[in-house]
Amino acid sequence: MTMLRFPQEVSDLLRQHAERGRPDGTAADVRAYAAIMRRDAGADQLRSEGAAAVHDVPGRRQGVTPTEAAARFFFG
Numbered sequence: 001m002t003m004l005r006f007p008q009e010v011s012d013l014l015r016q017h018a019e020r021g022r023p024d025g026t027a028a029d030v031r032a033y034a035a036i037m038r039r040d041a042g043a044d045q046l047r048s049e050g051a052a053a054v055h056d057v058p059g060r061r062q063g064v065t066p067t068e069a070a071a072r073f074f075f076g
Helices: 010-020 027-040 043-048 066-071
Strands: 002-005 053-056
Touching: 002 043, 010 027, 043 053
Parallel strands: 002 053
Antiparallel strands: none
């Protein structure tokens, strides 16, 4: 099984949350989710749960658009 991770800095997640302007979550929710992901979705943890490969998907911080990121992966 191959796993894709979307690791982001908390500051990036908070900025994206604010940009979306959605009322269904708070900044505290975003921080809590980020903490869970740091704790439970590390590459080593995912491998220990059966992932054969773990790939980090690049994003804004790396100057990669969603379309460019998607083009880096192929699942056939």
